[in-house]
Structure formats: structure tokens, C-alpha cells
Amino acid sequence: MKFHSKYLIKLSSFLVIASMAIIGGTSSCVSPKTIVYFQGDSLRYSSQEITQKYVPKIQSSDILSIIVGSLNAEANEVFNTPNLFTTSSTNYSNVGGPRVQPLGYLVDVEGDIEIPLIGKMRASGLTTSQTADSIRIRLQNYLKEPSVIVRNLNFKVSVLGEVKLPAVYVIPDEKITLPEVLSLAGDLTIYGNRSNVMIIREENGKREYARIDLTSRDIFNSPYYYLHKNDVIYVEPVKARMLDTDTRIRTVPLLVTIVGGLSTLGILILNLSK
Secondary structure, three states, X not given: OHHHHHHXXXXXXXXXXXXXXXXXXXXXXXXXHHOOOOEOOOOOOOOOOOOOOOOOOOOOOOEEEEEEEOOOHHHHHHHHHHHOOOOOOOOOOOOOOOOOOOOOEEOOOOOEEEEOOOEEEEOOOOOHHHHHHHHHHHHOOOOOOXXXXXXXXXXXXXXXXXXXXXXEEEOOOOOOEHHHHHHHXXXXXXXXXXXXXXXXXXXXXXEEEEEEOOOEHHXXXXXXXXXXXXXXXXXXXXXXXXXXXXXXXXXXXXHHHHHHHHHHHHHHHHHHHO
């Protein structure tokens, strides 16, 4: 009776060690070189000349907030009414949350906006500050010392894949960089492929696909460093993530069998020890 008990104890110990080895084998290591951003020289300080400056331009289907101020408060309301219910800070990151379409002045397919008293005027291809200046000049015929602020309400980008908070983000500043958007999304997970981030961009009747390496400082010179309206950022998983998931799926039945066997052995040992 003692012989059988010792034999079963040794066998159960072997199965425990084997199961721990299988579980340990399913986890993968990630090299520091694959997760460190902006790698380059090892100097304490270095500088790099900014070679590009991105200034967003208004396009068709943009929704503009146009706020007019002057000495005539009643006249201002005529222009500002479409902005009373704007949601320029709306962000669609809350799952199941409200997704309100912002109000404002719509840029039509021809690139024009229609404003009270002024009528139709060109906006497409201009910056928001250029559009504000153009409106202010036209309003001088109707208002005394007018001031105009123009903002884009539907400048948004989408973030998908291996990030903490994948979502659609509305950018009230109308200008944002790739690292800033990834920060809004809670950064990449440990399994995000930092050397092969895809950016999908639709402009001028064509769709572009670009691959960005976040581990290199060359990103600062990339034309995709500054994001454009409706850009889609996709962070693909590293191979270790896919292999790890596949291995875990295949080893789950085996682990269940081992656990079941250990439970049976435990019952046998208790019975034989009586």
C-alpha cells in the first residue's frame, strides 16, 4: 500500500512539473529593441532640424464652426446660431456612448460654404485662419469691427489594433502627430509591432498605405508624422503574440487533461493512504 502511494505521489509530481513547463513554454519574450521608441544615437543631447511643416487645409464635407463677434450682439447671433450645439470636443472612444453629429457650416462638394448676408464663398483649399480672414473682410460691410474664429469640427482619426484604447478620436486642434494620437489611445500594448505601424490615408481620389517604424527617429521626417483628417492607424500584433495565442489554444485541452488527471490521482492517494 505504501509502495503504491509513493509511486502515485512521484507520478503526480512529474505531471505538475510537466504542466508548468508547458505553460512556461507558451509565453514568449519580447526584445527591448522591438519596443523602445525613437532609437538613434546614445548621446545625452542631440538636435534635429525640422524639415517639414504641415498646415491642414479645408476640404469638401468638412464641418466648420464659425464664431462671429462684433459690437452688435444681436447681429452676432445670426451667424453663431449654427454653432450653438457644436461638439468640437466630442470623442468617440467611449464604447456604446453617444455619437452626436456636430453642427456647423458644411463645406459642400464644390468646396463652398453658405453664410448669412455673405452667401456662398470658397473655403476648400484654404486654412481655417485664411477662411476667417476672408469672412471678416466681407462682414465689414454689415458689422462694426467684426472678429471671426473658424475651426474644423470633424477632424478625426481612427486607431485600431494592438493599442489600449482603440477608437475614433476627434481632434479639436486640427493638427496632431502620430505619437500624440497613440498617446490618446493609451499607447501600444507590449505585443504591438512598433516597427510596422500602418497608416491608411485617403486624399485626392486615391488611398495610400504607409508603413511607419516607431523605433526609429526617421519618423520625424516622414510625411505621415503629422496626421491628416480621416487617417486610419493600424497597429498589427508581433509574431510572438500570434504564436503565443495559437499555442495557448492548442495546449488548453492538454492542460485540462493534466488537471483532471491530477485531481484523480489526488483522490486515489487519499483513498490509498487510509
